[in-house]
Amino acid sequence: MKLEPRAAAGGGGERVFDNAEGDMETEEENQDLPKKGKAQGRKRASAPEGVVKQVKLSRADLYKLPTNEELNQLKETENLFHSSLLRLQIEELLKEVKLKEKKKQKIDAFLHEINTLLSAVPETLETDLANQSWLPKDVKVPFLQVPSSVKGKFRFLPPATVTVVGSYLLGTCIKPEINVDLAVTMPRAILQDKDNLNQRYHRKRALYLAHIAQHLSKEKLFGSVRFTYMNSNHLKPILLLQPQGKDEKLVTVRLYACPAPGFFKPSRLYPSKNNVRTAWFLEQGSPGEGAAESPTPHYNNSILCDTGLESNLLFLAGAGADFPGMRDGVALLKVWLHQRELGKGLGCLNGFMASMLVVYLLAKHKISQGMSGYQVLRSVLQFLATSDLSATGISLSKDADSSLPTLADFHQAFEVVFVDPSGLVNLCADMTASKYKQVQFEAKRSMEVLDDRTVDGFQLLLMTPKPLIRTFDHVFHLKHVSKLQGACKKMQLLNELMDRGGNYVAAALPFVTSLLARGLAGRVLLLTHSLPQAPQWPISAEPPKHKDAGHLSFGLLLTPEFATSILEKGPEADRPEAAEFRKFWGEKSELRRFQDGAICEAVVWGAETMCQKRLIPEQIVKHLLCLHADIPESSICYTGAVLESVIRVGREPAGTGEEAMVSIVRSYDDLSRKLWNLEGLPLMVTAVQGTHPTLRYTDVFPPTPMKPDYSYHMRIKDKESLLPLAEKPCPAYIAPMKVVCHMEGSGQWPQDKEAIKRVKAAFHLRLAELLSQQHQLLCRPVATHTDVYKDGYVFRLQVAYHREPHILKEVVTPEGMLKYRDTEESQQLELETLHLPYLTSSLHGLQQQHPAFSGTSRLAKRWVRAQLLSDSLSDECVDLLAASLFLHPGPFTPPSSPQVGFLRFLHLLMAFDWKNSPLIVNLNADLKDADYTEIRNEFVAARLHLPVMFIATPRDKRSSVWTKERPSAQILQRLLVLALESLRALEEQLTDPLGSQDVKMVFRPPLDIYDVLIHLNAKQIPRHLEGVDRPAKSFSRGMLKSDAPVKTLIFPVVGYDPVQCYLQELREAFGDLALFFYDSHGGEVIGVLWKPSSFEPQPFKASNMKGRMMASLSCEELVTVPNVEAILEDFEILGEGLVRSVEARTEKWTI
Amino acid sequence: MAAGKGKPVAAAAAGAPAGYTAVPVKLSEKQQSPHYLYVKEHKVREGTDNTYPPHRTLFVLNIPPYCTKACLSRLFSCCSSVQSVNVCEKPGPREKPEASKSKFFNLKTVPGFRVAYVVFKNPAGIQAAKSLSLQGPLVISSESHPVKTGIRKWIASYAAAVVDPAELKAEVDTFMQAYDQKIAEEEAKEEEEEGVPDEEGWVKVTRKGRRPGLPRTEAASLRVLEREKRKRARKELLNFYAWQHRETKRENIAQLRKKFEEDKQRIALMRAQRKFRPY
Structure with a gap:
């Protein structure tokens, strides 16, 4: 079953391409198909790597005469699609989501059976509408009957007609949910004159369905008979039928009950009319005196919808008749909507509306019948992006009947207006303005993506899901929607409640969103909410209450410039608007005097650090909801910064490191200025470039100013340096921050690599001398660098000469020809003095544009390290991955909070096709379209020789310097698995407001895969406090408080981390036998994984006897195996004083 | 264990x-x-x-x-x-x-x-x-x-690893003195040989002479080749003959075909990896 459609799809695909070869094949096609499917399978098996290779066509194939068909095809592709790839992609996608012919036959048969069953449902006697005792106990009326009393009589009569309506007939029905809509027309005799009043019609409808359900549930034909609400509208239950047995998931037939055509008088149901009486709704005895009843447009609309089901179908069918592109276009639109979670729930933009929109555009000549599906999609998006249905609605109605309500009438009643062909129904009645804004926003973003030739629009638009949590910078959940009942009361929304049949969620939502939109104003780009989803329920259960719609989520897209401002400036105190401002903000509003002398109403939010400022929207949301909607803070679950606890430094009031980094950058700027102006250097300083991650704002825990406590250390005689003491806990880690200092090129530089090294050493000495003379800085030079202790930080100056990499590359051939060949040394130097400064300055710039970059990158790094993979993946690579999220946000907008950035980082890792595509990170926008093509082509050509993870940047188009050595294929694979799992777990945590919200869980590595665990002594771990689960107490690390009144005259211990020394020794000694994994931020355990290959007995080789010993496998043969027991003891010996215990999990391996 | x-x-x-x-x-x-x-x-x-x-x-x-x-x-x-x-x-x-x-x-x-x-x-x-x-x-x-x-x-x-600056300085100085001396000697030797034919009468062209030759580096020789090529390309007339016109058209179609083949391959691969399941 599973294989079959694929084979057919393969054959179908071939068919499209092959038609140039001639038509004679058509007769044989049936026999041909399975053969081709097989051939495809074989081809796949022979290329197990799954890597795209360069196509080599023979000359004859390339230059044969083109046939007419081929030319047409090529031309069509050029005209109707962006590229042939897009065309093929879309064809494949449609094949995947569309219904197969075979299944259609099954569905048709099923529908026929339903039809016969429906006409056989027995009649009942007439009873009062409120008296439902005739209904058996095992079926409950799928309607919330509040208030319960209602006038009218009901009896069941078999349906007058049963017709298939909706997408199934139009062929726009797509997976995963294949729905067939059946309109069941209730005979006229059931309905009474005033049924449009007080939910009478709705209740009859529900009873009608209940009776049908009760009878159908007895039939063997159905696998399940359930109820749900149509588009989650509580007034409109529908009956869901699924076939029996293995086809159960194949199709869901949805029964809509609708009134006999022409029964309701349209004029009674105009948006300005009232059909729900207040007295009835509030169960007051007599109608209120004189008070005019307010209109009930949503209620009216819900009745009118039912009257037009069939005519709308005919209307759509008529439009789509000779327009094949429409079917594809609507299918694509539905996929687009589905990926954005816009296509389901109360107030969605569903497939039906999408089809109507296409027809509208066709009528307006914005779409023509010759267009392809892709073009239809494009035109619809274009329309959505450029029009505003919440301000100027559109109508499909053609007759100019003046009695019909005008668009203005509709706007009065609804937030979004799209009127159907009858001129009566607003298709977008339930949609809130903020939801529509989201649709509009998405369409705009999508158009940008489509117009950008450098990205794969297909992938971004149609294949990338955009769940709320990954799309919006901040998301908050309303834990209990029942709190909205209180909100309705507070906001006095009785009329809306009546209009919505008591659904307080739907009634309050527009008001809550507009309240928040006003409060957040400039801080957000977009505010939206999730669509309430109605569950399905078995017919014997009571219908779900309004509060059962689950929690309601809101998403905010922040504007980075304003979201963190602590001030909300209002009007001047004596202006009339001031009162309103005060009313809106409540007690938070106070009078303030500003610098320009104005005295204004203003709200100031309390926030000192950046991480608190990022949460100002939370303060606003909570304050406003509490003030205006009576929603207590406790029922709001705000997820904007829950992840930030893992990058928070120090004790509670401290922020997430932004301030610390700013102070470091300030100190660094000062140092570089001093270097520039140093007097007495033989050559000029041409550039000072920082390369430490802190100087590009991506260091997980930026260094803090340190003052060493002399009494805690040993001193080296005559050298003015401190030394750690073996018996004391290891001193705090002071990270040296590398700064490259470029010296002017000059003829005085020697042109020999050894001599250059000496000259550089001389410069280091000289720099140290001058800095301490002229600026009284504590310096310590060695041959390769000079450490400078400044403001409690240590900077490591490294002199660079721009021609040195060149000189290192020089090779003289025997013929005397001078050639340049990369050597390890030259590449290393280029990395340090060329690539890293470039990366650092580019990312420094990026941070200025996107303040969330720092947090994102640091969270990502923290995660990689927490998974013990930091040594398997370079930091710069993680930085680039994070940067790509901002430079190429794909279908999203650039992240404005670290949390969403991190989620997308995980998604990028997991979803990116590392095998077949290069990740292009366009730093400083230096790459042009042509460069992209060039990079991609070269990548494909040389794929097998390139690193498994390929990241190209403007200065590094070919070699991906940061991923060259690491990660290996296995590590990448592991990384992807971990990313997938972490993302899943994290999103689950973040979207479930009632759960534990334990997000640190994804930062705790699974340890069960390791063969040996080396437990470390926390005393000797200098960065112990940086652990994910911060230890309650740690050791004194020999540092004075930063405000201690001592002047440091002796150089502190720099860059001394025993664990790193240990790891280095381990890797050097046992790198051939095992892999070592460690979390450099205070990990207490080193994971060791044996390399399977080295554990296999190998024949003796003198060059390969490292840590091995002889063993006799069979009697004669001698082989070598690792001397595991001695090695395990070596682990302890090498780490004497650091290792607490070595835990060998012998059950996991055998030699 | x-x-x-x-x-x-x-x-x-x-x-x-x-x-x-x-x-x-x-x-x-x-x-x-x-x-x-x-x-x-x-x-x-x-x-x-x-x-x-x-x-x-x-x-x-x-x-x-x-x-x-x-x-x-x-x-x-x-x-x-x-x-x-x-x-x-x-x-x-x-x-x-x-x-x-x-x-x-x-x-x-x-x-x-x-x-x-x-x-x-x-x-x-x-x-x-x-x-x-x-x-x-x-x-x-x-x-x-x-x-x-x-x-x-x-x-x-x-x-x-903590060094004594004075010691380091001393070592650097001695090394550089030796180096400078070596370079000076080499230069002196080159100067001496400048323009002086060897026993077979050959004169070595060095960078020091009145007419320094091209440096013998790979880059320089490549540059020469490149210049040659460009010169030749400039002389050639494009789209002059009918066959040239035909050729470009043919080339265009061939390019498209090649691209198409590549795309087809890519799609087949994606299909195999089930990359077309939108959800």
Whole structure:
């Protein structure tokens, strides 16, 4: 079953391409198909790597005469699609989501059976509408009957007609949910004159369905008979039928009950009319005196919808008749909507509306019948992006009947207006303005993506899901929607409640969103909410209450410039608007005097650090909801910064490191200025470039100013340096921050690599001398660098000469020809003095544009390290991955909070096709379209020789310097698995407001895969406090408080981390036998994984006897195996004083 | 830690590949399972490599990381007095010793498990060393000569990495003086030879002369070739003849076809990976 459609799809695909070869094949096609499917399978098996290779066509194939068909095809592709790839992609996608012919036959048969069953449902006697005792106990009326009393009589009569309506007939029905809509027309005799009043019609409808359900549930034909609400509208239950047995998931037939055509008088149901009486709704005895009843447009609309089901179908069918592109276009639109979670729930933009929109555009000549599906999609998006249905609605109605309500009438009643062909129904009645804004926003973003030739629009638009949590910078959940009942009361929304049949969620939502939109104003780009989803329920259960719609989520897209401002400036105190401002903000509003002398109403939010400022929207949301909607803070679950606890430094009031980094950058700027102006250097300083991650704002825990406590250390005689003491806990880690200092090129530089090294050493000495003379800085030079202790930080100056990499590359051939060949040394130097400064300055710039970059990158790094993979993946690579999220946000907008950035980082890792595509990170926008093509082509050509993870940047188009050595294929694979799992777990945590919200869980590595665990002594771990689960107490690390009144005259211990020394020794000694994994931020355990290959007995080789010993496998043969027991003891010996215990999990391996 | 206890580990204790003898060695008495050094007399074919004296050189394999050169020399001195020890990463002829060993530059240590060539003063040392296998394991770290590992070692190497600026300066200065002198000599020599024909009458063109030749670098020769090519391309007329026109059209279609094939392949691949399931 599973294989079959694929084979057919393969054959179908071939068919499209092959038609140039001639038509004679058509007769044989049936026999041909399975053969081709097989051939495809074989081809796949022979290329197990799954890597795209360069196509080599023979000359004859390339230059044969083109046939007419081929030319047409090529031309069509050029005209109707962006590229042939897009065309093929879309064809494949449609094949995947569309219904197969075979299944259609099954569905048709099923529908026929339903039809016969429906006409056989027995009649009942007439009873009062409120008296439902005739209904058996095992079926409950799928309607919330509040208030319960209602006038009218009901009896069941078999349906007058049963017709298939909706997408199934139009062929726009797509997976995963294949729905067939059946309109069941209730005979006229059931309905009474005033049924449009007080939910009478709705209740009859529900009873009608209940009776049908009760009878159908007895039939063997159905696998399940359930109820749900149509588009989650509580007034409109529908009956869901699924076939029996293995086809159960194949199709869901949805029964809509609708009134006999022409029964309701349209004029009674105009948006300005009232059909729900207040007295009835509030169960007051007599109608209120004189008070005019307010209109009930949503209620009216819900009745009118039912009257037009069939005519709308005919209307759509008529439009789509000779327009094949429409079917594809609507299918694509539905996929687009589905990926954005816009296509389901109360107030969605569903497939039906999408089809109507296409027809509208066709009528307006914005779409023509010759267009392809892709073009239809494009035109619809274009329309959505450029029009505003919440301000100027559109109508499909053609007759100019003046009695019909005008668009203005509709706007009065609804937030979004799209009127159907009858001129009566607003298709977008339930949609809130903020939801529509989201649709509009998405369409705009999508158009940008489509117009950008450098990205794969297909992938971004149609294949990338955009769940709320990954799309919006901040998301908050309303834990209990029942709190909205209180909100309705507070906001006095009785009329809306009546209009919505008591659904307080739907009634309050527009008001809550507009309240928040006003409060957040400039801080957000977009505010939206999730669509309430109605569950399905078995017919014997009571219908779900309004509060059962689950929690309601809101998403905010922040504007980075304003979201963190602590001030909300209002009007001047004596202006009339001031009162309103005060009313809106409540007690938070106070009078303030500003610098320009104005005295204004203003709200100031309390926030000192950046991480608190990022949460100002939370303060606003909570304050406003509490003030205006009576929603207590406790029922709001705000997820904007829950992840930030893992990058928070120090004790509670401290922020997430932004301030610390700013102070470091300030100190660094000062140092570089001093270097520039140093007097007495033989050559000029041409550039000072920082390369430490802190100087590009991506260091997980930026260094803090340190003052060493002399009494805690040993001193080296005559050298003015401190030394750690073996018996004391290891001193705090002071990270040296590398700064490259470029010296002017000059003829005085020697042109020999050894001599250059000496000259550089001389410069280091000289720099140290001058800095301490002229600026009284504590310096310590060695041959390769000079450490400078400044403001409690240590900077490591490294002199660079721009021609040195060149000189290192020089090779003289025997013929005397001078050639340049990369050597390890030259590449290393280029990395340090060329690539890293470039990366650092580019990312420094990026941070200025996107303040969330720092947090994102640091969270990502923290995660990689927490998974013990930091040594398997370079930091710069993680930085680039994070940067790509901002430079190429794909279908999203650039992240404005670290949390969403991190989620997308995980998604990028997991979803990116590392095998077949290069990740292009366009730093400083230096790459042009042509460069992209060039990079991609070269990548494909040389794929097998390139690193498994390929990241190209403007200065590094070919070699991906940061991923060259690491990660290996296995590590990448592991990384992807971990990313997938972490993302899943994290999103689950973040979207479930009632759960534990334990997000640190994804930062705790699974340890069960390791063969040996080396437990470390926390005393000797200098960065112990940086652990994910911060230890309650740690050791004194020999540092004075930063405000201690001592002047440091002796150089502190720099860059001394025993664990790193240990790891280095381990890797050097046992790198051939095992892999070592460690979390450099205070990990207490080193994971060791044996390399399977080295554990296999190998024949003796003198060059390969490292840590091995002889063993006799069979009697004669001698082989070598690792001397595991001695090695395990070596682990302890090498780490004497650091290792607490070595835990060998012998059950996991055998030699 | 009972990994593979039942396996042939015990049997292998004395096992050694042909020609080698296994000598157990451990850091201290505390260590339970020893490592094994595999030793044999260093022999090479006549005339290939004579960096080590024959009959007196012991070749040692699999030296644990904490066992230093000094340790080795001490361990083997019980057999016969040791003349020299050379520790290297893998077996092979001795690399040319650096002309001047520097305390500050090109510090290369050989990490991990290594091999060594131990030269005895006396050929008898070889036999004595081989017989070590019969005794109990050799102990590397003794009370009189403790070997630092772990924290103490790292602190020591941290201390060692702190240099005395004056000493460094002195070394740099001497090196640079020697270098400058060498360069000066070379230049003087070049100057001297400038324009002077050798015995066959050839004059060497140097960069110093009145007409310096092109530098003999790869880049320069490529540049020349490139210039040639460009010159030729400039002369050619495009779209002049009808066949050229036809050719470009044909080329265009061929390009499209190629692209199409590539795309098809890509799609087939994606289909195989089920990349078209939108959700």
